[in-house]
Amino acid sequence: MDISSLIGFSLQQAFGPTAILLCLAAIGLNVHFGYTGLLNFGQAGFMMVAGYSIGGAVTIFSSSLWIGLVVGLLLCVVLALLLGVPTLRLRADYLAIVTIAAAEMIRQTIGAAAFSDTFGGQDGITDFIAGFRATNPFDDRKGIPGVVSWSAYDFWVMCVGWALVALCCLVVWLLMRSPWGRVLKSIREDEDAVRSLGKNVYSYKMQALIIGGVIGGLAGVVTALRSAAVGPSFFATDITFFAYTCLLIGGAARVLGPVVGAIIFWFLINFFGAFFSQATGGPDPLIPTWIMDSNQASLTRFIIVGLGLMLLMIFRPQGIFGDRRELALDAR
Amino acid sequence: MHTPRSRRAVAVGALLVGLLAVLVPMGSASADASSTGRKLGCSYEKHAEDEIHIKGCLRDERENPPAPVPGVSVTVTDSAGEVIGEDETDETGVFDIAVPGDPVSALGKEFTVQIDEETLPEGAALRDPDQVELTIMFSTTSDQSVIFPIGDPLAGSSGKGLQAVQLFVGGLVFSSLLAMAALGLSMIFGTTGLTNFAHGELITFGALTAFAVDRLPGDISLGGANVTVIVAVVAAFAVSAAFGWLNDAALWRPLRRRGTGIIAMMIVSIGLSLFLRNLYQYLAGAQSQNYSQYAAVQPWEVGPLLITPKEVVVFVLAMSVLVAATSVLRFTRIGKATRAVADNPALSSATGINVERVINFVWIGGAALAGLAGALLGLTQGFDYQIGFKLLLLVFAAVVLGGLGTIWGAIVGAFVIGIFTELTTVFVPAEFKFVGALLVMIVVLLIRPQGMLGRSQRVG
Numbered sequence: 001m002d003i004s005s006l007i008g009f010s011l012q013q014a015f016g017p018t019a020i021l022l023c024l025a026a027i028g029l030n031v032h033f034g035y036t037g038l039l040n041f042g043q044a045g046f047m048m049v050a051g052y053s054i055g056g057a058v059t060i061f062s063s064s065l066w067i068g069l070v071v072g073l074l075l076c077v078v079l080a081l082l083l084g085v086p087t088l089r090l091r092a093d094y095l096a097i098v099t100i101a102a103a104e105m106i107r108q109t110i111g112a113a114a115f116s117d118t119f120g121g122q123d124g125i126t127d128f129i130a131g132f133r134a135t136n137p138f139d140d141r142k143g144i145p146g147v148v149s150w151s152a153y154d155f156w157v158m159c160v161g162w163a164l165v166a167l168c169c170l171v172v173w174l175l176m177r178s179p180w181g182r183v184l185k186s187i188r189e190d191e192d193a194v195r196s197l198g199k200n201v202y203s204y205k206m207q208a209l210i211i212g213g214v215i216g217g218l219a220g221v222v223t224a225l226r227s228a229a230v231g232p233s234f235f236a237t238d239i240t241f242f243a244y245t246c247l248l249i250g251g252a253a254r255v256l257g258p259v260v261g262a263i264i265f266w267f268l269i270n271f272f273g274a275f276f277s278q279a280t281g282g283p284d285p286l287i288p289t290w291i292m293d294s295n296q297a298s299l300t301r302f303i304i305v306g307l308g309l310m311l312l313m314i315f316r317p318q319g320i321f322g323d324r325r326e327l328a329l330d331a332r
Numbered sequence: 333m334h335t336p337r338s339r340r341a342v343a344v345g346a347l348l349v350g351l352l353a354v355l356v357p358m359g360s361a362s363a364d365a366s367s368t369g370r371k372l373g374c375s376y377e378k379h380a381e382d383e384i385h386i387k388g389c390l391r392d393e394r395e396n397p398p399a400p401v402p403g404v405s406v407t408v409t410d411s412a413g414e415v416i417g418e419d420e421t422d423e424t425g426v427f428d429i430a431v432p433g434d435p436v437s438a439l440g441k442e443f444t445v446q447i448d449e450e451t452l453p454e455g456a457a458l459r460d461p462d463q464v465e466l467t468i469m470f471s472t473t474s475d476q477s478v479i480f481p482i483g484d485p486l487a488g489s490s491g492k493g494l495q496a497v498q499l500f501v502g503g504l505v506f507s508s509l510l511a512m513a514a515l516g517l518s519m520i521f522g523t524t525g526l527t528n529f530a531h532g533e534l535i536t537f538g539a540l541t542a543f544a545v546d547r548l549p550g551d552i553s554l555g556g557a558n559v560t561v562i563v564a565v566v567a568a569f570a571v572s573a574a575f576g577w578l579n580d581a582a583l584w585r586p587l588r589r590r591g592t593g594i595i596a597m598m599i600v601s602i603g604l605s606l607f608l609r610n611l612y613q614y615l616a617g618a619q620s621q622n623y624s625q626y627a628a629v630q631p632w633e634v635g636p637l638l639i640t641p642k643e644v645v646v647f648v649l650a651m652s653v654l655v656a657a658t659s660v661l662r663f664t665r666i667g668k669a670t671r672a673v674a675d676n677p678a679l680s681s682a683t684g685i686n687v688e689r690v691i692n693f694v695w696i697g698g699a700a701l702a703g704l705a706g707a708l709l710g711l712t713q714g715f716d717y718q719i720g721f722k723l724l725l726l727v728f729a730a731v732v733l734g735g736l737g738t739i740w741g742a743i744v745g746a747f748v749i750g751i752f753t754e755l756t757t758v759f760v761p762a763e764f765k766f767v768g769a770l771l772v773m774i775v776v777l778l779i780r781p782q783g784m785l786g787r788s789q790r791v792g
Contacts, residue, residue: 307607
């Protein structure tokens with residue numbers, strides 16, 4: 001077992017493009033769940049809409065990535081409106097059910113064989129990233145020699161991605177210290193009290209849903225850039241659950257909570273993944289094959305994630321940075 | 333003098349005996365069918381281990397025994413439309429086409445098998461004239477066989493009307509299973525307020541428990557008949573009940589005692605779902621499975637419709653369980669207490685109802701229903717580790733449509749959603765049937781948020 005290469009690999013992943021997209025998705029969820037108390041289980045839907053807009057703009061409309069970006073984020077706004085109108089007046093669990101259902105609807109529709117001429121079916125869309133690749137200023141591997149390194153393309157995606165993360169964090173920080181943000185937080189604490197003060201709770205919730213959804217859309221954009229492709233399997237329901245785990249590790253209702261959470265989460269996922277794969281691989285595996293074979297090794301980390309999410313929510317719902325009193329939420 | 337408890341035990345016993353009486357002859361019937369299949373000599377040639385083939389054998393089912401149909405050309409194309417192999421059925425009616433490349437590279441790829449109707453002998457036709465091609469996907473690295481039933485074309489089978497009736501029958505069977513799962517979810521929501529996102533995993537638990545019992549070495553027989561799968565289904569019901577108790581006792585009751593909020597509990601249920609689903613895959617693998625019996629049974633022809641005895645038994649069983657469950661809720665003491673708690677936990681607690689006991693009862697009953705639904709669903713269409721997770725959204729749609737927390741609403745909603753999903757395939761491709769159901773749910777929330785049978789109180 002090579003511990004230093006394990007850690008090096010996990011570090012490379014923890015700051016790499018996938019961690020960034022989880023981070024952006026979690027920042028969006030932070031606006032929904034952490035600040036407003038909205039339970040959005042369909043962040044994957046927002047990501048998918050924006051991701052496919054980027055890809056589709058180039059391959060379907062032979063237009064530019066910029067147009068795709070703008071259209072994608074606008075579509076996220078539309079999606080948020082569509083989801084919010086029927087549910088935001090209802091109890092919190094209705095939003096949860098409708099968002100998880102909508103994300104799956106979008107995924108099944110876009111991935112359907114009937115639209116495979118347009119959206120590529122289960123294979124998704126590829127070959128749209130040339131324009132972004134051409135802007136890459138790096139031409140060799142970057143990183144800290146001997147510890148971690150990334151390919152030139154990954155490093156360029158990371159630069160763009162972390163810049164987006166920084167921008168989103170700044171926006172969230174500015175918004176949440178404004179009077180508007182204080183209204184959101186008070187909606188989370190007691191919706192009726194806010195309503196009695198004459199605020200339009202429905203409208204505030206809708207604005208929060210839109211802003212968080214657009215940030216989720218940016219996560220979809222990073223997904224498209226990372227893989228140079230978009231496909232239905234990238235936007236499965238589990239990605240939303242992973243983003244929730246990131247958010248809860250770092251601490252909800254904290255600007256930097258999702259950032260730290262995503263880095264730690266993705267570090268641990270890769271560490272466990274590589275650890276169990278090493279422990280079960282080779283001629284004389286550390287863990288005997290009757291307990292775990294190499295197929296099962298890749299599942300172990302997700303079992304741990306599920307268990308971790310439960311334990312985290314039960315024993316430390318405030319995560320690393322959060323304030324426990326702020327998350328004494330109830331079904332409102 | 334019978335106490336209510338012993339009367340219930342008698343009723344359950346009677347139900348089980350009835351179930352055995354219906355299923356046992358069916359098992360022997362299907363054994364006959366498979367032995368005729370062997371007598372026909374539908375034998376395929378062996379080929380090298382590192383190859384993967386698509387094969388099938390054409391039989392004219394008007395003859396008895398069915399006669400092989402030679403000289404029919406069969407073409408296989410891949411998803412890009414490239415022809416990868418052609419064959420003509422030999423004198424035993426068998427065709428066998430090798431898929432290029434190694435078996436692993438074929439995983440997850442789709443292939444279309446098409447038969448040339450022109451080459452069918454005079455007077456023979458496909459039973460379903462629309463089905464000249466079949467699309468298959470390799471989910472394992474073993475050979476795939478395809479079936480093209482040949483015989484008299486089903487009268488008017490091209491008509492949308494008959495197709496709709498056939499789908500309606502299939503929808504009824506599916507709905508009865510959906511209703512069992514939905515009833516459990518709705519009761520748990522009604523008494524605890526928890527929207528359990530891990531309910532799908534309770535469904536899978538039933539399917540997997542039945543599978544585990546089925547895979548125990550040796551057959552279980554009763555009076556000479558092989559009843560392995562029947563015992564497996566009954567075991568799934570019982571073990572799922574215990575699993576429901578465990579869920580409540582080990583996780584949810586302590587959380588309620590701590591005063592954990594509903595939203596926090598929903599996220600815990602998401603974690604539980606993720607945990608269990610991956611654990612299932614860890615233990616059972618990712619491939620789709622079938623039980624050892626009843627996987628392929630000869631359908632009955634009822635007029636122009638094709639109905640398998642399996643479907644009839646599953647439907648009758650599911651309906652009896654639903655009637656039993658709703659009767660328990662309606663007439664027994666614990667059932668009345670359950671409805672009281674669902675109505676107002678604080679008030680029912682004040683009138684001396686033991687709310688914790690009621691909630692525990694609901695978890696046991698809800699999980700048992702979900703587990704039975706999973707086992708029966710596995711019986712009708714096969715299962716894999718995420719059968720419940722895929723079904724979960726339809727269960728939600730059913731419960732929301734009928735009214736969250738209502739008993740009759742869950743059942744009515746399940747039938748509307750189950751039949752709707754099947755019937756929409758008359759007009760739109762089958763891959764959109766879930767989308768349609770979820771769309772219905774969202775529209776219902778827009779115009780009648782409390783659901784069809786919910787009371788029009790404020791739910792916001």
